Amino acid sequence: MEVKKIAVIGAGVSGLGAMKSCLEExxxxxxxxxxxxxxxxxxxxxxxxxxxxxxxxxxxxxxxKEMTAFSDYPVPDHYPNYMHNSRMMEYLRMYARHFxxxxxxxxxxxxxxxxxxxxxxxxxxxxVVVESGGKQKTYIxxxxxxxxxxxxxKYLPLQDFTGIQRFQGRYLHSWExxxxxxxxxKRVLVIGIGNSGADVAGEISRVAEQVFLSTRRGAWIxxxxxxxxxxxxxxxxxxxxxxxQKLYPTFLINRLAENKLNSRFNHAxxxxxxxxxxxxxxxxxxxxxxxxxxxxxVMVKPNVKEFTETTAIFEDDTEENIDAVVFAxxxxxxxxxxxxxxxxxxxxxxxxxxxxxxxxxxxxxAFIGILQPVGATIPTSELQSxxxxxxxxxxxxxxxxxxxxxxxxxRKEKMANEFIKxxxxxxxxxxxDYMDEIASEIGVKPNLFxxxxxxxxxxxxxxxxxxxxxxxxxxxxxKWAGARSAILSQRHRILKPLRTRVLQHxxxxxxxxxxxxxxxxxxxxxxxxxxxxxxxIYN
Ligand SMILES: Cc1cc2nc3c(=O)[nH]c(=O)nc-3n(C[C@H](O)[C@H](O)[C@H](O)COP(=O)(O)OP(=O)(O)OC[C@H]3O[C@@H](n4cnc5c(N)ncnc54)[C@H](O)[C@@H]3O)c2cc1C
Ligand SMILES: *[C@@H]1O[C@H](CO)[C@@H](O)[C@H](O)[C@H]1NC(C)=O
Numbered sequence: 001m002e003v004k005k006i007a008v009i010g011a012g013v014s015g016l017g018a019m020k021s022c023l024e025e026x027x028x029x030x031x032x033x034x035x036x037x038x039x040x041x042x043x044x045x046x047x048x049x050x051x052x053x054x055x056x057x058x059x060x061x062x063x064x065k066e067m068t069a070f071s072d073y074p075v076p077d078h079y080p081n082y083m084h085n086s087r088m089m090e091y092l093r094m095y096a097r098h099f100x101x102x103x104x105x106x107x108x109x110x111x112x113x114x115x116x117x118x119x120x121x122x123x124x125x126x127x128v129v130v131e132s133g134g135k136q137k138t139y140i141x142x143x144x145x146x147x148x149x150x151x152x153x154k155y156l157p158l159q160d161f162t163g164i165q166r167f168q169g170r171y172l173h174s175w176e177x178x179x180x181x182x183x184x185x186k187r188v189l190v191i192g193i194g195n196s197g198a199d200v201a202g203e204i205s206r207v208a209e210q211v212f213l214s215t216r217r218g219a220w221i222x223x224x225x226x227x228x229x230x231x232x233x234x235x236x237x238x239x240x241x242x243x244x245q246k247l248y249p250t251f252l253i254n255r256l257a258e259n260k261l262n263s264r265f266n267h268a269x270x271x272x273x274x275x276x277x278x279x280x281x282x283x284x285x286x287x288x289x290x291x292x293x294x295x296x297x298v299m300v301k302p303n304v305k306e307f308t309e310t311t312a313i314f315e316d317d318t319e320e321n322i323d324a325v326v327f328a329x330x331x332x333x334x335x336x337x338x339x340x341x342x343x344x345x346x347x348x349x350x351x352x353x354x355x356x357x358x359x360x361x362x363x364x365x366a367f368i369g370i371l372q373p374v375g376a377t378i379p380t381s382e383l384q385s386x387x388x389x390x391x392x393x394x395x396x397x398x399x400x401x402x403x404x405x406x407x408x409x410x411r412k413e414k415m416a417n418e419f420i421k422x423x424x425x426x427x428x429x430x431x432x433d434y435m436d437e438i439a440s441e442i443g444v445k446p447n448l449f450x451x452x453x454x455x456x457x458x459x460x461x462x463x464x465x466x467x468x469x470x471x472x473x474x475x476x477x478x479k480w481a482g483a484r485s486a487i488l489s490q491r492h493r494i495l496k497p498l499r500t501r502v503l504q505h506x507x508x509x510x511x512x513x514x515x516x517x518x519x520x521x522x523x524x525x526x527x528x529x530x531x532x533x534x535x536x537i538y539n
Contacts, residue, residue: 003028004142004392007128008104009111009337012040012053014147014369016092017070017382018389019101022145024478025389029137031101032130034110036173038096040149042088051336054175055149058203059085061525062195062224062285063376064231066490070095071469072480077493081231082224108132110338114144121438124362143364143392145385146335150427151175152372153334156327163307164325171325180204186323188212189312191304193272197328198286204326205297206532212312212320218274220261220283220292232285233493234466235373239448242432242467243531251308267291271300276420281426282372333370350408353438354427355384356391358404363391375431379469383438386478390442395477432467444476449532453486461487 004027008018011033022029034052036045041053048054061068061083065075068083073095079087096102111130117125117140128139154173158164174196174311175258183204192199193215205211226232245253257278258267267273270293274281292298302315313319338344342359344365352358366388369381390396398404419425439445451459452476462471470487473480 005030005140006143006145006389006392007032007111007114007126007141008137008145009114010034010040010108010147010149010246011038011105012147012149012369013042013092014149014381014385015040015145015377016096016101017378018145018147018385018536019104020070020095020099021382021389021478022387023101023104024386025393025395027143027262027389027392029104030141031105032109032111032128033105033107036107038102039089039092041151042085042092044085051152053149055085055194056174056177056200056203057179058412060198061085061088064224064233064494066231066466066468066494067233067237068376068378069469070378071473072478073098074470074486074490074493077496080497080535081234081494098281101233106130106132111148113137113337113339114146115520121502122362124364126364131190143366143388144367145366145388146338147381148335149339150333150437151331153332155330155332157329157361161304161307166336166383166417167307167322167325168309169323170327171327172242172291174200174326174328175331177326180207183208183324185209187321188324188326189214189301189304189320189322189326190326192330193284194282194328194330195284195286196330197326198284198289200296200328202286202288202292205292208297210320211292212301212322213298214304214312214314215272216303217281218272219281220258220267220274220278220287221265222261222283223264223287224285225287229498231494233375237431237467237506238465239432239463239467242430243535247534250279251277265294270294281422281425283375348426352398352404353441354429355388356398356404358401358408363398366391371429371434372425372428373429373431373434376469377480379472380429380431380434380438382469383435383442383472386444387438387441390477396441408510435467435472439472442477444472444474444478446471446474449536455484458484458487461490464488 006022006027006029008015008029008031011031015031016038019029019031023394024228027083041055043054044057064081065079065083069075075091112131113129115127117123124142125142126141128141128144130137130139135365154175156173166352177200180203184207188204188208189212190197191214192235193213197213200215201211215299222232224232226235260359261267270290294302305313305315310321312320312322333349335345343359351367355366356363357365368384368388369377371380373380391398419428436445448459448463451462468487468490470483
């Protein structure tokens with residue numbers, strides 16, 4: 001049989017994982033990347049081309065390295081837990097080199113269109129038109145993986161801001177913001193309190209005369225550095241916590257989480273109190289924002305009612321002189337290369353488990369990384385790719401179109417109940433649930449029950465420890481021999497970069513770990529079996 005050829009659109013983190021997954025399943029990937037390098041969003045550029053991702057110079061991961069890694073390639077132990085974008089790029093380059101991905105990428109090649117071939121209903125093949133150096137070329141592929149990212153089309157809702165046309169200062173989208181140099185001594189208004197808004201406001205406030213941060217609905221703010229100085233996601237994103245979250249009613253979880261976040265700083269006193277509950281919308285990760293607010297460098301403001309030539313008038317009728325406005329208002333999804341085939345994707349981007357458009361005669365098109373995990377992107381995209389290539393290779397079947405549609409509708413209903421209405425929340429998923437869901441499709445979900453019997457130490461770390469991506473390489477297709485030791489050594493890799501001044505008795509952390517472990521061991525024999533049984537019942 002001929003080797004199947006797969007087009008991978010984009011060489012960001014999703015594209016890299018997609019290529020690796022193709023190679024793993026014996027498919028032949030060819031990746032088209034319109035820029036001249038890998039990394040996508042993570043590659044900082046002073047002046048990115050329109051339609052490409054753009055980040056600010058200081059951007060640092062909001063997910064920690066153990067949670068962010070590819071599942072069979074841990075980040076080097078001495079790398080910091082929260083990597084700066086340049087560190088992330090180093091990691092991605094190592095990954096690409098290690099798995100021999102570079103030879104499969106055609107740089108400075110833009111995918112212009114992806115169309116079904118005339119015999120699509122029997123062959124499942126695609127015509128992919130690419131453009132490079134002003135010349136167009138058409139390739140035939142057996143499958144297509146769309147890894148073009150979703151942070152490229154700026155969402156700039158100017159129509160919602162009365163008077164912005166007559167405003168004489170400068171305004172820009174956070175996509176264009178690179179560093180604070182041009183804001184020295186200025187009065188700057190930042191609109192939007194997502195991760196970018198909070199970062200940008202804080203950074204500019206160090207040099208500006210005054211920063212105003214305007215938010216319509218407020219936000220719950222959590223920080224990277226969690227209790228005992230551990231990375232937040234490492235502490236919170238555990239199977240144990242997820243099990244507890246499912247056992248208790250939502251209002252209680254909301255209350256507990258909000259109390260915890262308010263104990264760091266009272267969100268109401270700081271003007272940040274959200275109009276939504278904790279679980280129903282994306283939270284913002286910012287370690288610095290409360291510091292900038294308490295030192296008066298950032299003032300939190302309600303929505304802007306209108307702009308005049310030199311000022312902004314807010315909904316509470318206060319008016320402030322403003323020199324510049326940064327719109328941190330997010331992005332919209334777009335797939336221009338699919339534009340002339342509306343049969344592939346409807347306007348809501350309806351997809352089966354966020355990967356497969358349900359209405360194709362053959363499942364040979366997959367979308368990778370088009371979702372908002374409450375957690376890291378690399379492992380989620382990678383797992384999607386591992387599933388997609390199994391489907392492409394014919395090793396895994398998708399349900400019928402109507403079954404897929406009813407699954408999609410069920411998910412939509414559930415999400416409408418859980419989350420507030422916002423463009424970002426359409427693609428929001430709980431990290432562990434989603435990972436397990438896709439892992440079950442491939443048969444790589446860790447079997448806690450048998451591990452508990454045969455490898456208690458590992459089972460404990462999987463259940464109580466962070467739900468790191470290596471868990472999905474312990475069994476089944478794509479099994480990695482190093483997975484077990486990667487899991488058991490993850491705490492070492494977390495502490496290693498912090499121990500740059502080694503103390504004789506590094507008491508606190510190890511003794512508190514010992515304490516925690518002892519209690520867990522006791523609880524385990526009571527709670528784990530109950531949870532496992534419940535899990536079996538609910539599945
Ligand atoms: C400010 C910010 C901070 C973030 N921080 C984190 C974090 O800490 N941790 C985390 O897990 N996630 C984070 N994310 C999410 C982030 O989107 C993902 O980590 C990841 O970068 C997405 O990768 P991707 O490969 O899907 O898309 P991208 O990185 O956008 O890559 C897409 C690639 O496709 C190429 N491309 C697009 N269209 C075409 C075409 N037609 N032809 C050829 N090539 C094309 C682009 O040039 C680009 O290289 C953050 C996002 C933002 C905006
Ligand atoms: C990290 O920031 C990005 C960009 O704003 C966001 O989409 C993602 O959800 C954040 N991650 C977490 C875990 O909050």
